[in-house]
Amino acid sequence: MKTLGRLGVLLALTALIGLLPLVSGNDPALSVLRARISEREPDAAALASVRAELGLDAGPAGVLHHWLVRLVHGDLGTSWVSGEPVARQLVDAFGVSMTLTTAAAVVAVLVMAALVTRTLTRGLRGDATGDRGVVAAALAALPEFLIGSVLLLVAGVHLGWFPTSGWRDLGNAVLPAVALGTPAGAVLAVIAKDAVRNALAEPWVRSWEASGLRRRTSALAVVRRAASVASGQLGLLVAGMFGAAAVEVTFAVPGIGRLAVNAALAQDVPVVQACVLAILLVGVLAGALGTVVQRLLLGPALSDRALAAVAPQTSAPSRHPALVALPAIGTAIVAWGLSRDPYAVDLSARLLPPSAAHPMGTDAVGRDLLARVGHGAVHTAALAVSVTAAVIVIGLLVGLAAKRSSVVADIANALPPVVVALPVAAVAGPGWTGALTAVTSVAWAPLASHARSLAAEQRGSSLLTSVRALGATRMHVVRRHVLPALVPPVVRNGLARLPAVALAVASLGFLGLGSQPPEPEWGLLLAEGMPHFEAAPWTVLFPAAALISLGVGAACLASRLR
Structure with missing residues (x-):
């Protein structure tokens, strides 16, 4: 059923x-x-x-x-534009996107492993120093198309290491896979770091060390416990990476995402239908596979209640002066930009480099980038924070209520925000309301899956069994034991995705479903600056730095949650 x-x-x-x-x-x-x-x-x-x-x-x-x-009858019809069978186009594009997604998943796992190894080794040595995950947050905040454009320019054009476009062999998959897998691996690392710290805090780790077992044995057990949480999220990330239109368009990869975009622009309905159906099917299967792997890794914790409860860490995070000063610096820059006009056009000052008159330079029509970045903080950051707060609450509530994955969550995770924004815009018209509704309606699914994984660990703990035997009510168990273990990791996960939420809202505006140019919106600033990146890199670097600062600030805030 x-x-x-x-x-x-x-x-x-x-x-x-x-x-x-x-x-x-x-x-x-x-x-x-x-x-x-x-x-x-x-x-x-x-x-x-x-x-x-x-x-x-x-x-x-x-x-x-x-x-x-x-x-x-197994017939996907014929293209309204080319007259070719849709099935033939879909099969070719499907194979390309599946190869690219597989390579990107490998990159994501490698990035996650590189970022988590330090947390694991320090934890096994008993070093409880706080880890804010600033590197992971910065990588997670980088837009995929920005990473792809930089790789294309440096590794493809200037160094000539890899092909820059098209699809002839696996060499064409290297640059787009790195662009697609790097931010996904960083998001996965934020989740895995929490899972590793929680596993290291469990009593059985200290018992194993006291009994004289090798540190390698303990490390493998901790990795397996952490992987039970990360595997479910990896399935969701794979679903989100399949058919990534931005990367496929950047590298001219003939995948299913690019095919869907071209078909949508031409209103080639049969091709759009086939592409969306394929993307959703892959998304649902990837999410289901991640859930199966998660259950296999978690193993007895779901049934024999043999594991002790996850103890939230209580060590105080370090106070690095640079990280403490970051919010103040960011606030000052935004205030400085708000005092300037973001819409003033001066064609005689096109693409000027940073100077005393224009500290961040100017864009292609002579507008001051400092003013546009500052005013964009109000549009981008404020709306992204609102959406993130909403999806965190939804994810926690759904994760607590659900004991296994649901059809709604799997479908929501597989849906790109633009798929939801299209019918909303058709009914209510384009605007911020439709864009925010679209992003919120799909962004809660990964957080709900994360919360459900953590809740499953809690339900299998011997501590909760003892508490229930002593007569504790269900509300007491949830309030005093389950929520304290769920809220900090899920909030950190949500905050790690905050820059991605900001980009999703911005991309809908760029497609005409949200904000419209010349709004000073960070995503639109990136899109406007990309054609001039080689000649005027500041048109991209400063908006990208704003997004990275947003991600790092979110990570610093999340690290305070214990």
């Missing part, structure tokens, strides 16, 4: 996306005609011919009926 429920939700969402151009007031026949013959005038006779050919005269219900009938 659960599998049938997933399939039903997948088909309903895919049908909605496919029908969206037909019910949103746009004329798909006009887009198809222009895509086929760009120089031809869209006269009434030509449009009528296209509508008849595509079966649009039958209306949305007829189009949906024909698509479902073909799907049952």
